[in-house]
Amino acid sequence: MKALHVITGLGVGGAEQQLRLLLRHLPAQCDVVTLTNPGPVAAGLAADGVRVTHLGMTGNRDLAALPRLTRLIRDGGYDLVHTHLYRACLYGRLAARLAGVRTVVATEHSIGATRLEGRPHTASVRGLYLAGERLGHTTVAVSPTVAERLRHWGVPGQRIRVIPNGIDAPRFRYDEALRKEARAEHGLPQDAFVVGGVGRLAPGKRFDVLVRALALLPGDVWLLLVGGGPEESVLLRTARDLGVAGRVVLTGERPYLPGPRDRAPGLVALLSAMDVLASPSPEESFGLAVVEALAAGLPVLYASCPAVEDLPRDAAPGARRVTGGAGAYARELLRLRSAGPAERAVPDVVHHYDIARTARQLMDLYTAALSGSNLEVSSS
16 A cells, blocks of 8 residues: 655644654555655654655645646555645645545544634635535544534535544653753753643643743742754743743754654654653644653643543543633642642543554554545444
């Protein structure tokens, strides 16, 4: 089986890193096309032996990219095209049809309650999304919550399959040596209580809530934010205004593991450096950062996490939902700080989202789609 994955960009993001991890476990010949931004994940894919092509798309309305993508699909002799993220789903589905490839799968990574990859749920966004969706065979939802949102939008239920994101759980196992190294690298005191946040520094993630909560907490509490984005300067200015800038560390974008020429700690090391992960974003589609933190044995405070909320409550005893703003987070963080260090146990929810299981489910879907079957995807 030969498959082409089409994605909007390959910077450091949840969908992008999920694609790289997935391709390590899929028993199929896979190539990747990125419409824009062949960033660090593109380099990682290439290092894994995956052929990556940058289409050089200049914007959402760069229609000249469509014939280029169509020609690439036709010349590649692909059995199946799999698209990821909004722009790639629109262009990829259409190009696949024009190239004569009728088996097109799309994964919906980022549909929130009111926004789709940062776009408000306007009538035009929904209309364009649904028009493109009809050109495909199946839309994969990364959680039951996303599947319900798709049905609410008007995607027929029989065209939706739930295949959750997966993680390589052993990779995130807590490491005392990495904890010390990462703290030393970023100037975090070894005896500090470190609150972590992981994700794009964008308004929807609400990391400003954590900066404001920090101002309500004792001086031995620090904030470590892993990610990049347009809110970086805003967060730093807020920290300065509140007098806590000296206890806020922004690392920029960090991949799971550093590259061969990168001496800065990767995400795995930074999770070991934390004492708790806080995720104040109210509109997550899955909550990958939460699951990764749980795999590192961290307690987690979250506002929205379908990956946890879609499972029985006892699957993630270390995860607690927090409603409210800075004061609510400050109270929960103070409670955890006062309780002292706990054993870094890995809860059942982590094993449920094993990447090998995700890959098996996706291969079942590929096989059924290519055979013309509409069988349910195996959950084994």
